[in-house]
Amino acid sequence: MACCSSETSGAVLCSDVSVAMAASPGSVDQSMKPVLFEIFGEIWNVQARLGQGVSASVYRVSSGRASSAAVKEFQVDSQGGDYGYHKERSVLEDIQGHKNIVTLYGVFTNHSCQGVSTRCLLLELLDVSVSELLVRASSQGHSMWIIQHCARDVLEALSFLHREGYVHADLKPRNVLWSADDECFKLIDFGLSYKEGNQDVKYIQTDGYRAPEAELQNSLAQAGLEGDASCTSAVDLWSLGIILLEMFSGIKLKDTVRSQEWKDNNSAIIDNIFASKIVVCPAIPVYHLRDLIKSMLHNDPKHRSTAEKALTSPFFSIPFAPHIDDLVMLPTPVLRLLNIIDDSHLYNDEEYEDIVEDMKEECQKYGAVVSLLIPKENPGKGQVFVEYANAGDSKEAQRLLTGRTFDGKFVVATFYPLSAYKRGYLYQTVQ
Template identity: 70%
Template sequence: MQRIQVTLYGVFTDSPSAQGLSCCLLLELLDISVSELLAHSSLHGCSMWITQHCARDVLEGLAFLHHRGYVHADLKPRNILWSAEEEGFKLIDFGLSFKEGIQDVKYIQTDGYRAPEAELQNCLSKAGVQGGTECTSAIDLWSLGIVLLEMFSGMKLKHTVQSQEWRANSSAIIEHIFASKSVVNSAIPAYHLRDLLKSMLREDPQERATAAEALCSPFFSIPFDIVDDIREECCKYGRVVSLFVPKENPGKGHVFVEYANAADSKAAQRALTGKSFDGKFVVATFYPLSAYKRGYLYQTML
């Protein structure tokens, strides 16, 4: 844990069971997982801002990990969590991790996010066959590629990536997903994300992009604005007249939205409350237009 810089706050033993005492590690408290974000996003997918943020954070973590010779080996939505304190995504659960070249774990990666070479190795291990394909850090890039494709599409892709069609031509399926995904803002160059995912999901692990190479993708040079994402979401419930985020104290996460009429505003309040945006749960409050224009809410909450 020291080698991969995981902070350990403490160790304690759980109550005894038939298997004896369990040793528990006290780690950092994190918030919502990508799995929960996908559940909240339904079939719409996550915003490009969140997808870009997650991709960059996880790739930076993998580049750090791989540079030190370690493979995570179980990258999936449930193992990527948001840290509200540091405003970034973090990797958890290193239970299947191994040192590259010294793999002591037989069965690696979760079904649906398992790289082809890991699938082959697991099958050989199950059959009692020694040797076979050696898994490298490239398996982590495959898993992340599937996670990001799910974040973009809003669909679980387990059955898709296990199909014969995927094995025959995964590139065509990725093209189809991007072509069929309706993007409100056509100016968003989604093809940069598409090309990044193709480089991470190549069948041959030696041809797959490394974490360091993936971070050089043009996708990360696009300045996605979270305000645009908020406006896009709010516009689903009525015509938005104005929207602003207080710059004097942005850390509180306040956003003020003015709708064309009170009915739309109240509908948005009901629909948005309880949702998740940027890793945070939304609590929406309705205020009359007169109070909004006076800045009453803004002044009393800062």
């Protein structure tokens, strides 16, 4: 779908007309979920509400052409204006084109059956957030592969954003999402972003991910006072440092970063967190990650690493293999099926061809199959790799094939990096 910034009018049909008619003029019942949006002359069905905040709600929508996207619908602010919408739209239109920043497809005005007009952004639909990944990882923490992937992608986005003169100002796990089709993490939610040196938002960042200088600025603002200077792009590096530390440790650090001990010597706390993991992680990569995180968490923003400098860390030169759990959590267009084929079937050409045809026939039930590979030798021996035309089809196949039986065996279905598959790189995943 091409990016479009022109604004059009649209209409939405409410899920309960009687409730809508009962609402007072000018009010919006945020508990109601719209059924349809008319966007650029096309009807889009609302499939689910993905999130709801004070100023906006986000929905997953799908058109008749099977395209999927996200709609961010802004509520009219307390002054009856559209400041939040115009602010985020302006930033997004200014920074489009980077692979690690969510794509803005277009903007439109929605006229509800309540007689209320709301401004909307039509955005790229992304997948799992880092917040969800942290929940799934429990207290074990994430693999070095996924931490490295996330760190590099977010730093690439921040490096670009900062070169363009912007501060994100609300980096947190919920605002870093995985793109299944582009196979990378992307930044979303630029509602608090501002041009460095021209901070027009008093309260920035979220508790637990707020840099010390932003904490001070927020406290002064609450007291009706103003600080000497606006916050710089260094606040984004602080937030990323906390995110990476949480991904490594598997621990939410909100209470930790509020403690006096953290404020006095966060370096010692970081050392303790990493020392507890040395037993299960190779020492050298762990130390590189520790030093990278420390470089982002200096209390003095002037001593903090920049995004561009952080990308030169030796941590990014280490080739990690994904854990099998990573490939279950992060969708891609390639599906990998395990526990299906015995070695005996691989060396009988007739049986092998029959299995290939059977697998292709089965997998085509869930979407268009671009290619299918069953290696006869390691790496990947006996595994089935299925490349679908898009990640939506591979996700549906993974959902429906997991737990199925094939020749009396339970199927294990994971995803697999498309880039590695295209290169013929079938690495052994860590169990």
